[in-house]
Amino acid sequence: xxxxxxxxxxxxxxxxxxxxxxxxxxxxxxxxxxxxxxxxxxxxxxxxxxxxxxxxxxxxxxxxxxxxxxxxxxxxxxxxxxxxxxxxxxxxxxxxxxxxxxxxxxxxxxxxxxxxxxxxxxxxxxxxxxxxxxxxxxxxxxxxxxxxxxxxxxx
Numbered sequence: 001x002x003x004x005x006x007x008x009x010x011x012x013x014x015x016x017x018x019x020x021x022x023x024x025x026x027x028x029x030x031x032x033x034x035x036x037x038x039x040x041x042x043x044x045x046x047x048x049x050x051x052x053x054x055x056x057x058x059x060x061x062x063x064x065x066x067x068x069x070x071x072x073x074x075x076x077x078x079x080x081x082x083x084x085x086x087x088x089x090x091x092x093x094x095x096x097x098x099x100x101x102x103x104x105x106x107x108x109x110x111x112x113x114x115x116x117x118x119x120x121x122x123x124x125x126x127x128x129x130x131x132x133x134x135x136x137x138x139x140x141x142x143x144x145x146x147x148x149x150x151x152x153x154x155x
Contacts, residue, residue: 002104004124004132011102015070015092018078023092025130032065032133033126034148037105038141039119041073041081041091045141049121052145054087063154064128070094070105072119104137123148 003011014024036053038046053060053067060067067089073081078091092099097119100106105122108115121141125134134151149155 002135003102004104004135006132006135008132009130010124010126010132011099013099013102015094015099016075017090017092018075018082020075023090028066028068028126029130030128032063032128033130034060034065034067034123035070035103035126036067036121036123037070037100037103037119038121039071041071041077042084045121046071047081047085049141049144050081050087051085052142053089054085056145056149057088059149059154063152065154066090068092070099072097072100104135109138125152 010025012025014022016022038049040046050069057067069091072095073093074095075093078093082091094100097106100119103124105120107120108117109120120137121139123136123139124132127133
């Protein structure tokens, strides 16, 4: 169940990156942050979404945003994803899906007509004080970044 509330500070967390270094939410203060949750590195939809963020990163950074991806993948798989797709932003590992649960990105979803429990593709946007400004769930991998940029009036 999500612990997010628009206008309130996002739930604290500490997750490891591809190198095994722990990162805390507090590190992201001072910049607007896009945290996107995706099911699995190196899969077609997740690769498309990550590459869309990569390809638009300069524009997002110019508007003061940093991008952070979170998945249940182990750090070793994140390293391969970063290297294979030349991803210049932070990817974090949440194998226990504890952060995903807090952020409403883990739960029941429909997959090919069946109800399963897993990652709900989601994007959370935080302001410079780490307060939630946008909470988007069940987003599409393809076209999501373009829609996000339109919604945020970024061009």
